Amino acid sequence: METIVLPAPAKLNLFLHITGRRDNGYHELQTVFQFLDQHDVLSFTRLAGNAIELECADPALANDENLVVRAARLLQTQQKVPQGVRMILDKRLPYGGGLGGGSSDAATTLLALNQLWQLGLSTTQLAQFGLELGADVPVFVHGHAAFAEGIGEQLYPVDPPSPWYLVVDPGVHISTAELFRHPDLTRDCQPVSVDDWQQRATTNVCEPLVRRLYPEVAKALDWLVEYAPTRLTGTGACLFGTFESQELARAALADLPAQWRGFVARGLNESPVCQQLRQASTDNLTNHD
Numbered sequence: 001m002e003t004i005v006l007p008a009p010a011k012l013n014l015f016l017h018i019t020g021r022r023d024n025g026y027h028e029l030q031t032v033f034q035f036l037d038q039h040d041v042l043s044f045t046r047l048a049g050n051a052i053e054l055e056c057a058d059p060a061l062a063n064d065e066n067l068v069v070r071a072a073r074l075l076q077t078q079q080k081v082p083q084g085v086r087m088i089l090d091k092r093l094p095y096g097g098g099l100g101g102g103s104s105d106a107a108t109t110l111l112a113l114n115q116l117w118q119l120g121l122s123t124t125q126l127a128q129f130g131l132e133l134g135a136d137v138p139v140f141v142h143g144h145a146a147f148a149e150g151i152g153e154q155l156y157p158v159d160p161p162s163p164w165y166l167v168v169d170p171g172v173h174i175s176t177a178e179l180f181r182h183p184d185l186t187r188d189c190q191p192v193s194v195d196d197w198q199q200r201a202t203t204n205v206c207e208p209l210v211r212r213l214y215p216e217v218a219k220a221l222d223w224l225v226e227y228a229p230t231r232l233t234g235t236g237a238c239l240f241g242t243f244e245s246q247e248l249a250r251a252a253l254a255d256l257p258a259q260w261r262g263f264v265a266r267g268l269n270e271s272p273v274c275q276q277l278r279q280a281s282t283d284n285l286t287n288h289d
């Protein structure tokens with residue numbers, strides 16, 4: 001039996017601009033993705049038959065709609081793989097909050113199965129499969145912090161500072177699709193570029209609308225901004241404050257009102273999955289029982 005265990009990190013959108021809308025409803029975005037040192041953990045065990053199995057303690061995620069099952073099915077079908085896999089998802093990240101955990105789980109699945117099933121696909125090929133699962137999947141496959149445009153799939157590696165963040169989850173679910181459909185969303189941001197975004201005034205363009213539609217998020221934003229510069233990630237509802245040190249971020253976390261959840265995390269420009277895959281040989285990753 002062979003098992004591979006890998007992390008699936010969260011991401012933040014350091015800013016999010018919308019510059020247009022395509023005929024299919026998808027939006028032209030500009031954003032910078034940075035990873036966090038907080039992650040889910042996935043384990044993959046090769047099965048001789050072609051079954052794709054998922055074990056997850058959270059009943060809301062233990063089903064065939066889970067992005068890890070969809071990622072495994074996609075690879076198995078497209079590459080005509082005569083093998084199966086048993087996956088265990090240890091879900092640690094809050095989901096549905098703009099931290100990209102589902103997309104990251106899918107990316108880790110593509111990377112792991114490429115090894116476990118010995119498919120020999122390139123990162124670019126895996127990222128193309130990833131894009132079929134979601135706009136945020138390719139950046140997790142490539143594994144480097146990136147300036148992104150297009151629908152989020154045109155990626156340019158960047159190395160922004162790696163501060164400490166306090167991520168606050170106000171416990172509100174915001175549907176990405178619904179927010180993107182909203183008539184009041186600003187869709188005409190002036191384009192920035194990979195070379196000048198750090199000098200330009202950036203923002204998360206969803207923030208004013210999210211504030212208006214979700215008062216609890218507005219309350220959490222108003223609380224966190226007293227401690228540090230604060231922004232929404234993705235379409236929310238999670239927020240992040242940017243701190244100079246872990247101690248300052250932890251001190252703010254200690255004051256977090258009881259109705260919200262939060263965690264302190266470090267920004268990472270290299271994904272721990274890719275680091276692990278590169279550093280460890282297949283033998284180190286594989287336990288032969």
Ligand SMILES: C[C@](O)(CO)[C@H](O)COP(=O)(O)OP(=O)(O)OC[C@H]1O[C@@H](n2ccc(N)nc2=O)[C@H](O)[C@@H]1O
Nearest residue numbers: 025026027103134135136137151152176177180234235
């Ligand atoms: C907003 C971001 O979180 C920024 O990182 C992402 O671009 C969203 O990425 P994601 O969750 O992987 O998105 P998908 O699962 O592909 O799309 C969810 C929904 O968001 C909308 N969507 C997404 C990406 C995009 N560039 N334009 C859109 O309009 C679409 O209505 C889509 O139905």
Ligand SMILES: Nc1ncnc2c1ncn2[C@@H]1O[C@H](COP(=O)(O)OP(=O)(O)OP(=O)(O)O)[C@@H](O)[C@H]1O
Nearest residue numbers: 066067095096097098099100101102103105136234
């Ligand atoms: N492995 C998974 N982990 C989390 N959610 C998943 C997973 N697979 C499917 N989902 C579904 O996807 C939805 C969005 O999850 P995800 O964590 O990717 O959202 P998000 O943090 O808002 O990310 P994004 O910024 O990509 O929109 C969840 O509400 C859940 O129903």
